[in-house]
Amino acid sequence: MSDSSETKIPIPDNPDNLNSTANPQPDRPRRGFLEIWGSIQRMGLGDMVLRIATGIASIALILMVVWVMSNFYLKGTVKSPQAAAVAAASPTQTPVVRPPMFEPPNRMTNIRSIMRLVTLHTTLPSRPRFEMTTYTVQKGDNIYDIAERFDLNPRSLMWSNPAKIPDAKLIQPDMVLEIPPVDGVVYEWHEGDGLNGVAEFYQVTPETIIDWPGNNLTTESVGDFADPNIEPGMRIFVPGGIGQFVNWTMPGITRDNPAAARTVGPGYCGTIYDGAMGSNTFIWPAATTYISGYGYDPDINHLAIDIGGSVGVGIYASDNGVIVYAGWNDFGYGYLIVIDHGTGWQTYYAHLSSLNVGCGQSVYQGDLIGLMGSTGNSTGPHLHFEMRSDLYGKVNPLNYVSP
16 A cells, blocks of 8 residues: 555535635624624623614614704794784774574473473562451361461460350361461450450450550550440450360269259259269270370360260270269260269260160179260260369379270
């Protein structure tokens, strides 16, 4: 074999090295930039460098635009709008601009808008009334309703109409009542009346009567109070006066003197010698258990309770005792039973339709003594139940009995 050896040509790792010997100079700068950029990327700073470069380029672009505008477009003189307006010629006449025609709102718009109520009259404060007026009673009225309508106490209506309504229950439809202007009493002047005496009776002063405008009196026209110049028959209103009720109710009747009721009707009894004694405890006297019409009210002189029901409802003795009145009564009670209990108490059962007991008969608590009705001064079936005591007078039954 020959000592000469083969010449081996080295193969570069990078194909780009094939041309390195032939043209090394132009390649060197590109390789340097790529190496630098590769180093920046390996350090993780590529994104930041791109953002910085972009910002610098933007600033450079803005500066270039400003330079161009300042050198080529903003060289002229600019006048303000105010100066231009002053320089312009003023018109010889101010033009007249006609206002737009009024167009009424759409009807549907009004319908959907908020509606307001219009008061077509002026409200005046109420004025005091000094004269009497009248009122015709309507069906269903009672004395409380009428009094409330005129802002009065019920008793003032009774004191102003003593002949028509001595009892509140006597009010009937179509009855014409005199209505006073305020609470008080109507008094009809009589021959021989003295102003001092009338004023004292109604618990007022003479000046109260004189000064009331509706009476049309003066101190000079009245003259002497003891013998005043007031015509007999003249109706005088006493404002604030306290009157008295016409007492049409029954007198007290006891077994010791039952004949005391001789003048009040044919139901009075004769002599009674003895009988059952009460226990001083009382029970509800009717098979029904509700108050109808009027309760116990001294203001209208109704000193009893009215127990409602229908004709034929059973009525019972509230306690033991003796019958001292049994029959018709002329004072408005209709058919009436009175029981004397022998302990200072009497009970009254009025407006009955029938009676089951007679004079002098002893009855015991709970005994059937009659049936409910609507006789006498009554506007409908009910039991008028009174309790009287020799010591306390006419008391409220509801303080002693309960349904």
